[in-house]
Each structure stands twice: as C-alpha cells, then as structure tokens.
Amino acid sequence: MNKAGEALQVQLGKIRAGxxxxxxxxxxxxxxYGAQTPLNQIASISVPEARVLLITPFDKTALKNIEQAIFASDLGLTPSSDGSVIRLVIPALTEESRKDLAKEVKAEAEKAKVAxxxxxxxxxxxxxxxxxxxxELRKIEKDIQGLTxxxxxxxxxxASDKEKELLTI
Incomplete structure (x- = not known):
C-alpha cells in the first residue's frame, strides 16, 4: 500500500507544473554509443532559474543525440543548444492547462487507490x-481495513498537494 503512494509520487513528479x-x-x-541510456547518466541536469532546465552533457559529442531524444519525447519542450549545453524553457501554464493537469492528477490518484x-x-x-x-479473522480484517x-x-x-501546486499561480 505504501508502494502505491510512492509510485503515485513518481508519476506526479513527471507532470510539469510550470x-x-x-x-x-x-x-x-x-x-x-549504440545503447539507449537514461539522460541523467550522460549529462548533469540543473535548475539555474525557476523555469529553465540546464543540461550539461559529460561528453560533448552526445549533445545532438540528447537534443533529438528530447524532441522525440512527449514532453512538448523545445531544446535550445549553444554548442556546449542545452537549455529547456518550461512554458508558463494557462488556467485551462492547469485544470487539465489537475484532472490528470485525479486520474493517477484513482489508479493508486485501485492498487x-x-x-x-x-x-x-x-x-x-x-x-x-x-x-481472530475479524480482527485481522479490521486491521487490514485500517491499513487500507x-x-x-x-x-x-x-494528490491534494500536487493539485495545490498546479493550481497556484
């Protein structure tokens, strides 16, 4: 049951809140080098400003591949490269997109409750x-219900914390 909460936090961490x-x-x-490698293993990712991610590859030859991977992902972000680092500017969310993301949070929370x-x-x-x-069986059932x-x-x-984060401007 705890793992359902942990999995929800991981899932909600992927939802960008502006x-x-x-x-x-x-x-x-x-x-x-011919293998699919997680981005965080071939580059450092930092947050120099509130709405900017800075990706600094450990190997400068991987810069183009990193750019292509970000384009291919479903993040909807456009990377801008200056030859040594990649900047990702996170766009501000509109009220409508905030509400859509809040609905997505509720859906993910419902999946976690089902789990x-x-x-x-x-x-x-x-x-x-x-x-x-x-x-004894009744006592065990009561304990299980308490844990549930x-x-x-x-x-x-x-879910409530993430919704507050999303809906706060």
Missing part, C-alpha cells in the same frame, strides 16, 4: 485461506 523540475526528464533515454484496494483484497483472500478462528484507510488517505494527501 516550474523547472529535473524529474520530468526521468524517462528520457538517449542513443549513446491499494487490490492489496487489501489480496490480503483478505490470504487471511481467509488460513485456518483461523472467526474472532491509511493508504487511501496518504494517496489523497499526495
């Missing part, structure tokens, strides 16, 4: 298969 966050580049892989409920179902099934006295409630509350809190 501010520069290196985690939006987490899934970008670059063709580097928590699936863990509950599996735990209840496992407990019922054990040959336990009925009063905490897991869902955690997911709701994570």
């Amino acid at each position: 501010v520069a966050n290196p985690s939006i580049l987490r899934d970008v892989t670059v063709e580097y 928590v409920r699936n863990v509950r179902r599996d735990a209840l099934d496992h407990a019922k298969k054990e040959d336990l006295p009925e009063d 409630d905490r897991g869902i509350k955690n997911v709701d809190q994570i």
Whole structure:
C-alpha cells in the first residue's frame, strides 16, 4: 500500500507544473554509443532559474543525440543548444492547462487507490485461506481495513498537494 503512494509520487513528479523540475526528464533515454541510456547518466541536469532546465552533457559529442531524444519525447519542450549545453524553457501554464493537469492528477490518484484496494483484497483472500478462528479473522480484517484507510488517505494527501501546486499561480 505504501508502494502505491510512492509510485503515485513518481508519476506526479513527471507532470510539469510550470516550474523547472529535473524529474520530468526521468524517462528520457538517449542513443549513446549504440545503447539507449537514461539522460541523467550522460549529462548533469540543473535548475539555474525557476523555469529553465540546464543540461550539461559529460561528453560533448552526445549533445545532438540528447537534443533529438528530447524532441522525440512527449514532453512538448523545445531544446535550445549553444554548442556546449542545452537549455529547456518550461512554458508558463494557462488556467485551462492547469485544470487539465489537475484532472490528470485525479486520474493517477484513482489508479493508486485501485492498487491499494487490490492489496487489501489480496490480503483478505490470504487471511481467509488460513485456518483461523472467526474472532481472530475479524480482527485481522479490521486491521487490514485500517491499513487500507491509511493508504487511501496518504494517496489523497499526495494528490491534494500536487493539485495545490498546479493550481497556484
């Protein structure tokens, strides 16, 4: 159940909120010497300004490949290169796009809640298969439900925090 919350945080970290966050580049892989390599392994990513990401490759020959990988990703960002570094300017979000992203956050939160409920179902099934006295089984079911409630509350809190971040101008 905790892993569902952690997975939600990773997923929500990829949603850009109009501010520069290196985690939006987490899934970008670059063709580097014939192998697909994560961007963060062949370049340093820093945030020099609130809405700018600065990508400095360790090997300058990889600059073109990094640019192509960013273009090919579904980030919707246009890299600008000066020959040694790449700058990614994160555009400011409009009110409409903020609301769309908030809907996306709710959808991701719902997926995480389903994952928590699936863990509950599996735990209840496992407990019922054990040959336990009925009063002990009820206690276990109550404990599992308590853990489920905490897991869902955690997911709701994570989603609420991200929505506030998105909707704050």
